[in-house]
């Protein structure tokens with residue numbers, strides 16, 4: 245059974261269609277990244293999953309229950325994009341407050357803060373925390389009650405690379421424990437290798453839903469091969485490869501993915517004229533652009 249299942253979900257605001265027949269599933273233990281440009285519909289989708297706003301059409305199932313129902317809320321955690329905390333409370337006091345609101349013992353505050361690496365700062369006022377530390381408080385509050393589905397809205401925006409890595413390491417542990425995770429982000433580079441599946445939303449529509457390897461394969465974007473010629477051989481290399489010369493030494497080839505090996509074979513045959521060769525696969529940005537553009541047609 246999927247922890248989260250959306251089918252043909254539609255949402256309009258006035259005449260603007262924010263979500264257009266969106267289908268999406270997240271299984272137990274799966275980390276799914278929801279990617280999209282500003283205004284693509286990511287937050288709207290999350291609000292519907294949380295039951296904060298209703299969908300206009302389609303169906304949403306959250307751990308087998310209706311979004312926003314008592315059964316769903318008991319098992320779902322949410323980290324909003326800009327989580328705000330009381331600056332004069334310490335991390336421990338803020339967590340104790342949330343725990344009491346949830347009917348859980350306040351004594352869990354410290355272990356939860358330890359879990360997100362904030363144990364040493366637990367007795368300091370949140371007003372003195374860095375942005376990364378505040379995000380960790382947000383994650384700690386999302387962990388209250390061992391949720392089965394975590395919905396995280398751009399959880400790592402503004403975090404430095406080290407804090408990001410640590411944040412994703414915690415998510416990996418949660419997924420290994422069977423939690424389903426849906427997180428939104430603007431950047432494909434960021435979620436690379438840190439999520440199991442990537443869903444790209446563009447103008448309210450799902451334009452891709454696959455693993456990163458699958459997205460790469462299906463995009464079929466060209467590969468670039470940069471060949472460095474030996475001194476004085478650039479013209480010969482360019483002619484033999486029927487490619488363009490970038491400067492006095494470099495020759496650049498662009499080819500479809502299925503021609504890569506045969507073109508490299510040809511480069512190898514010219515070994516005596518070649519100093520070095522570099523294969524540059526399509527960048528993550530290229531892949532993201534490729535799928536995002538589909539809705540503009």
Ligand SMILES: Nc1ncnc2c1ncn2[C@@H]1O[C@H](COP(=O)(O)OP(=O)(O)OP(=O)(O)O)[C@@H](O)[C@H]1O
Pocket residue numbers: 257260261262280281282283284285286287288289
């Ligand atoms: N309450 C609302 N009333 C009117 N329009 C809205 C409302 N909420 C969202 N929208 C519109 O719906 C579209 C999707 O917005 P949403 O916030 O879901 O995008 P997003 O992908 O989360 O963007 P961002 O990355 O900028 O946070 C936008 O065009 C937005 O202006």
